[in-house]
Structure formats: structure tokens, C-alpha cells
Amino acid sequence: MKFFIDTADVDEIREWNSTGLIDGVTTNPSLILKSGRQIDEALAEICAIVDGPVSGEVTAIDTIGMISQGKTLAKIADNICIKLPLTMDGLKACKALSDEGFKTNVTLCFSANQALLAAKAGATYISPFIGRLDDINIDGMELIEEIRAIYDNYGFETQLLAASLRTANHVKDCAIAGADVATIPPSTLGKLVAHPLTDKGLAAFLADWEKTGQSIG
Ligand code: G3P
Secondary structure (H helix, E strand, O other), X not given: OEEEEEOOOHHHHHHHHOOOOOXXXXXXXXXXXXXXXXXXXXXHHHHHXXXXXXXXXXXXXXXXXXXXXXXXXXXXXXXXXXXXXXXXHHHHHXXXXXXXXXXXXXXXXXXXXXXXXXXHOOOOEEEEEHHHHHXXXXXXXXXXXXXXXXXXXXXXXXXXXXXXXXXXXXXXXXXXXXXXXXXXXXXXXXXXHOOHHHHHHHHHHHHHHXXXXXXXX
């Protein structure tokens, strides 16, 4: 499963990219606002740090405007992926841009039928939002499983990019369900590493090693 980092914070991206564990970046208008940066400057800096796909989201709501903004964003760097909302205009823009060879990420997906339409529109990625479904007591992971089954039934090439991940269990469950990508906020990424038994076991190993009086190298 590929790990994308879900932020427009360049410092966070640079730090996590240095681990070699990050395969791409996703942003959205709220994350750009949070970054305090101009979108074109932020995306250009991010694209220079991370080799993988970097999603930048259009803000137009009409097909023509989405296509125009998408092409403007795509000029920033070769690894820009154009993010489009899952509306009828977004699907039409996705079809047009995908047919022209642009990478597209259809976002704000909350149903399997929406994901089916995005695949038929040629989306490179589909972004179902797990956490926001959980927020309204609908099982977000069920949507990931439904989309996986549908895409596998018909061999759709659209990659399932699980988004709105709030917990380490979301990441694990997405991997079990077969998501192609998980886009993970830095706060959740940090939760994946730590385990108290790892810390306890390492402390015990080091204490016992100290007693041997030995050193390596
Ligand atoms: O990539 C989508 C993600 O940023 C949304 O997360 O926590 O606002 O639902 P959240």
C-alpha cells in the first residue's frame, strides 16, 4: 500500500519524506488555508521535495472552470495530480482531463456508486473519506470494501486512495481491505510507529547489553 501524506505543511512533508516511507502528497483548499501559503508556491515547493504524485485541488465548480484551473495547476510541476470534487461537473472535467493524459484524483467520495462513476470517468485515483462517514455513524471502512470489490470485479485501473484517516486502525483496516493508497495526516502517521511493548523490550535489551560490558565496532 502506498503512503501519501495528507498536508500542505512543507516542513512536515520534508521531515516525513526523509524517512523514505512517503510515496506522494495530497492537499485540499482547507489544508492550503491551514498552511498559510499561496497554493502555487506551496505546491511547487512540495513537488520539488517529493517525487511521487502531489494532489492540488481545483476550486471552480463548473466543468470548464475545473479544466482550466486543472491545467493551470498541472503547469506547476510534472508530478501534479489534479484533484476534482465528485460532482457531475467534476466527473465531466475528470473525463476530459484524463483523456488528455492528466493525472486526476476525484475527491469527496462517500458512496460506491460515486466511486463507480469516477472509475468510468477515467480517474487516476478515487478518494473516499472514511473519517467523515464515521463522524455520522456510517461505517467508512464498509465503503472501502465495497469500492475494492467493484473495482476488482471489472478490472478498473483507478487507484483506491483512502482518505480522511483519523486513526492507526484506519490505516491497518485499509491495508487489510486492499486500498492502493492511504493518504495519512502527519498526526496519524506518528501513531503508526510507537508501541509500548517495543519501547519496553528495547529498554530491557539495552539494559542487559550494558551488563555484558561488550561493544560492537
Ligand atoms: O484528503 C482528505 C482529508 O484531508 C480530509 O480529512 O479529517 O478533514 O475528513 P478530514
